[in-house]
Amino acid sequence: xxFNPLFAFVNTLVxxxxxxxxxxxxxxxxxMRSIDLKILSDFGVQISFGQTVIVAxxxxxxxxxxxxxxxxxxxxxxxxxxxxxxxxxxxxxSVIQTVMRQSRLLNLDxxxxxxxxxxxxxxxxxxxxxxxGNCFDAAILAASCAMACFRLPDGNPLNIQNLPVGxxxxxxxxxxxxxxxxxxxxxxxxxxxxxxxxxxxEYREVCSIFQPGxxxxxxxxxxxxxxMALTASKSYLEVIASxxxx
Amino acid sequence: MNSxxxxxxxxxxxxxxxxxxxxxPEFEMGFTALPExxxxxxxxxxxxxxxxxxxxxxxxxxxxxxxxxxxxLIINIELASxxxxxxxxxxxxxxxxxxxxxxxxxxxxxxxxxxxxxxxxTIDILVIQEDGAxxxxxxxxxxxxxxxxxxxxxxLLVATSVLRFSQNPLMENGVFVDPIVSxxxxxxxxTLAYLPNLKVVSATFLxxxxxxxxxxxxxxxxxxxxxxxxxxxxxxxxxxxEKRAAQTQQFTL
Numbered sequence: 001x002x003f004n005p006l007f008a009f010v011n012t013l014v015x016x017x018x019x020x021x022x023x024x025x026x027x028x029x030x031x032m033r034s035i036d037l038k039i040l041s042d043f044g045v046q047i048s049f050g051q052t053v054i055v056a057x058x059x060x061x062x063x064x065x066x067x068x069x070x071x072x073x074x075x076x077x078x079x080x081x082x083x084x085x086x087x088x089x090x091x092x093x094s095v096i097q098t099v100m101r102q103s104r105l106l107n108l109d110x111x112x113x114x115x116x117x118x119x120x121x122x123x124x125x126x127x128x129x130x131x132x133g134n135c136f137d138a139a140i141l142a143a144s145c146a147m148a149c150f151r152l153p154d155g156n157p158l159n160i161q162n163l164p165v166g167x168x169x170x171x172x173x174x175x176x177x178x179x180x181x182x183x184x185x186x187x188x189x190x191x192x193x194x195x196x197x198x199x200x201x202e203y204r205e206v207c208s209i210f211q212p213g214x215x216x217x218x219x220x221x222x223x224x225x226x227x228m229a230l231t232a233s234k235s236y237l238e239v240i241a242s243x244x245x246x
Numbered sequence: 247m248n249s250x251x252x253x254x255x256x257x258x259x260x261x262x263x264x265x266x267x268x269x270x271p272e273f274e275m276g277f278t279a280l281p282e283x284x285x286x287x288x289x290x291x292x293x294x295x296x297x298x299x300x301x302x303x304x305x306x307x308x309x310x311x312x313x314x315x316x317x318x319l320i321i322n323i324e325l326a327s328x329x330x331x332x333x334x335x336x337x338x339x340x341x342x343x344x345x346x347x348x349x350x351x352x353x354x355x356x357x358x359x360x361x362x363x364x365x366x367x368t369i370d371i372l373v374i375q376e377d378g379a380x381x382x383x384x385x386x387x388x389x390x391x392x393x394x395x396x397x398x399x400x401x402l403l404v405a406t407s408v409l410r411f412s413q414n415p416l417m418e419n420g421v422f423v424d425p426i427v428s429x430x431x432x433x434x435x436x437t438l439a440y441l442p443n444l445k446v447v448s449a450t451f452l453x454x455x456x457x458x459x460x461x462x463x464x465x466x467x468x469x470x471x472x473x474x475x476x477x478x479x480x481x482x483x484x485x486x487x488e489k490r491a492a493q494t495q496q497f498t499l
């Protein structure tokens with residue numbers, strides 16, 4: 001990677017602006033970009049946060065269950081990026097796995113068609129089309145919206161009530177508590193030391209916390225971030241609610 | 247799923263521990279005699295056995311980021327195929343190991359002082375046996391190996407895992423510290439990396455679904471339990487390291 005003078009300039013510009021309580025695109029610290037939702041064919045959903053575009057699609061097919069679990073269906077997730085950013089792919093993949101699969105959202109027993117013979121295998125495919133920061137939130141929101149509007153081959157919706165949304169803050173070291181930027185763009189992420197993603201649902205349950213290092217948060221600051229995430233999640237949850245109504 | 251009893255009739259956990267009791271780690275630093283390895287540790291925490299070797303800081307091998315003024319951190323993890331109760335397929339072992347690398351890298355980058363340009367530090371981790379709290383044990387093993395290699399760091403990072411399962415008839419608040427694999431099924435699981443002297447949290451990974459007050463409530467919530475366990479673990483590490491320093495007189499704390 002050759003020396004990029006624009007990159008170096010942005011790296012000094014962003015912290016300078018932040019000291020004056022300003023962000024590059026003029027937003028408040030705790031306001032997010034506008035969310036654009038598009039419903040595609042075959043139970044697909046495209047979510048855009050500014051220039052970040054993510055597409056998620058859910059599909060199901062009938063398979064045989066495992067012999068020792070004749071009631072249980074299967075739920076798989078897969079992530080693709082257009083481009084070869086493996087670090088990003090690893091992280092978003094692990095966040096999606098944690099939020100969608102390990103929080104046991106989908107009751108696998110509800111995917112049973114006939115005991116011991118056929119069950120549904122539900123597959124969630126997520127594609128990062130364009131990355132301008134905050135792929136985590138967009139990917140989780142796209143996945144949740146896709147799950148909300150999906151219908152199984154027999155016409156029923158999936159048996160889920162508590163779809164999660166992710167809230168990401170970029171964190172920058174400062175004299176007091178670290179500064180928190182909601183819904184960071186890729187320039188802000190590059191200039192900040194780290195980020196924390198909290199996934200919550202509408203029942204005030206936390207599905208995942210992902211803070212892989214980067215900035216050092218005090219214990220109270222960490223608890224504060226979780227509370228802020230709960231407040232900020234309301235606008236994302238409204239998007240899911242609007243999809244479920246359709 | 248299946249309802250394995252989490253408690254014995256005496257009210258203890260299935261391996262005989264009390265809920266907030268963690269397995270005391272034993273470690274052997276500098277176990278390898280290979281001259282090219284700068285620091286190494288064989289780390290054992292109950293059934294979890296990990297070997298970590300550190301080489302560096304040495305000359306940077308990758309020529310791609312010429313203008314990067316920081317030390318490059320390279321982590322390789324290998325999961326032995328016999329490390330879990332069932333034999334692991336090679337590809338699955340590699341996939342699981344890959345998924346931990348980027349998390350470990352970010353966590354260690356936040357605590358190590360990596361300011362030497364054009365250099366790199368390589369950490370090779372071999373997981374010989376895995377019995378719960380893998381990420382926390384890998385972080386602890388890495389930090390001890392880095393101390394053995396003499397790499398500067400902001401504080402002694404300590405990591406623990408705590409777990410909460412939903413039904414809890416007996417023990418208070420249902421929080422287990424340092425779970426084993428059979429306790430990890432179907433539970434909400436938090437791994438926390440803590441810097442005890444700076445009193446800050448370096449990394450947090452939570453999976454599972456839990457009401458927010460169970461995580462943030464004081465003293466008995468997951469975060470406070472993990473921080474408390476990290477502080478106790480730090481005292482254990484500190485005493486051991488001070489003992490070794492007195493014996494070898496190689497470094498001071």
